[in-house]
Amino acid sequence: MQLLRIGEAGAERPAIRAGDDAVFDLSTITPDIDGTFLAQDGIRRARAAAEAGELPALNTEGQRVGAPIARPGKVVCIGLNYSDHAAESGLDVPTEPVIFMKAPYTVVGPYDDVLIPRGSSKTDWEVELGIVIGQTGRYLDSPETALDVIAGYTVSHDVSEREFQLERGGQWDKGKSCETFNPLGPWLVPADTVDDPGNLGLQLWVNGELRQDGNTKNLIFGIGHVVWYLSQFMVLEPGDLINTGTPAGVALGMAGQPYLKPGDVVELEIDGLGRQRQVFVQA
Template identity: 65%
Template sequence: MGAPGREAPALLDDGGRLRDLRGVVDDIDGAFLAADGLARLAAVAVDDLPVLDRTDLRVGPPVRPGKIVCIGLNYRDHAAETGAPLPSEPVVFLKAPDTVVGPDDTVLVPRGSTKTDWEVELAVVIGRPARYLTSAEEALACVAGYAVANDVSEREFQLERGGQWDKGKSCETFNPFGPWLVSADEIPDPQNLGLRLWVNGRLRQDGSTKDMVFPVAEIVRYLSWFMVLHPGDVINTGTPAGVALGQPDPKPYLTAGDVIELEIDGLGRQRQVVGQA
């Protein structure tokens, strides 16, 4: 919580009150997660923590990732709406970590953009090093928790300008993240979560993680054979149908003044007002 770059750690209690963690931990980061920080937090007497006034309090991202790994075309209905075949292996690309902003921060349409798009996604936060994993059980043991991500994308930059997808994914503010890091024990089945996104009050995406081509455990296992996943790294696991790219012409891409709202069951809600870079 707090101004960008000066956020303080906080905890949401069972009553919906915000509790100040500054007397317990300096930051929720990779080092904290690697040291079983979430397990240590579970032992804290929550009622003894100071309650924060949430009025006009900015919510920052729950973690600043070392890297963001993204999975493309990972929902059957999204692949269908874009006319793409289902992938035989996960489609992997990287997104610049400095795209991460708070869940309610402004999303900026890049200069020259006419095809800025939305994508509600389940984000996986890694809690222990993952390398050469061989089973779903090993993979899920490396997951610290889950969060909401908006994998904002510029489709012309991504698909029409040559090269890799990354340049349509890594513009500033293109990864609103949070509001919460919800520990893995609170989400016993990540393949049974509803995802929804609205633009200007109109429901655009309404899907379920049941529709993933590659489930969370397989994504983590698979990636561990191509890169080391470190505590604090984030995986954006794909988006369901309903993005602007999949709509009939004229496609309703984002413009300044639009309002995006998105949520995932059990993980909280985001709201962004779109601005112009």
């Protein structure tokens, strides 16, 4: 079972995708897939309604797929969370999670165009496991109990502009919060249906060429640890998105640094969580 949102930007319809690929309308259960839905046991209610045959079928042919959650309250990111990525970036492996934020408006659909910012010469790609929070988390007791506040997992593309991020002074956020810089989805996969989120393959291709090929088993700080750690510094709220870091293979660390240019096509996939595809266009 997966949750998704179908329709034009700003007018998406909540839906559920069953095991046989049939898609059903969730509008009778909730107006949207958002923090309120997640906090009010929405995933269980949606599953029960689908299993009881209470939801109408939804024709998705030719329809846009939006991000699987409405605009999150915040997008929290973990930097340098794979040792091979830290090495290719020329940075030390962190002793505590590196935290930065992305603006919530960066979140777009998994197949939407991505805008290369004006003045950009170093727009880069990063495939990441996204965590969606389903319950309020503050001062969580342990990495093990932190898993209980996770609603589900999704594919997240943490697009980055490296000059803005690393060469323009200040924090990383200015290279991370450009418009359309976080394609998300296609689905939100409930946490209780993902056997082992700590052992998922992640791949990314640019114009058909494999650039990233990693696995979440190589995270420096695991999923439970990341959620627990963040809860010691901020309140995690239903609908929040956490990007957990990217493996090696970004343009920044490659010979010649082949940054993205207009017309480039990026595809990315995580085991069991679906696949994205974006065309990069000039803003």
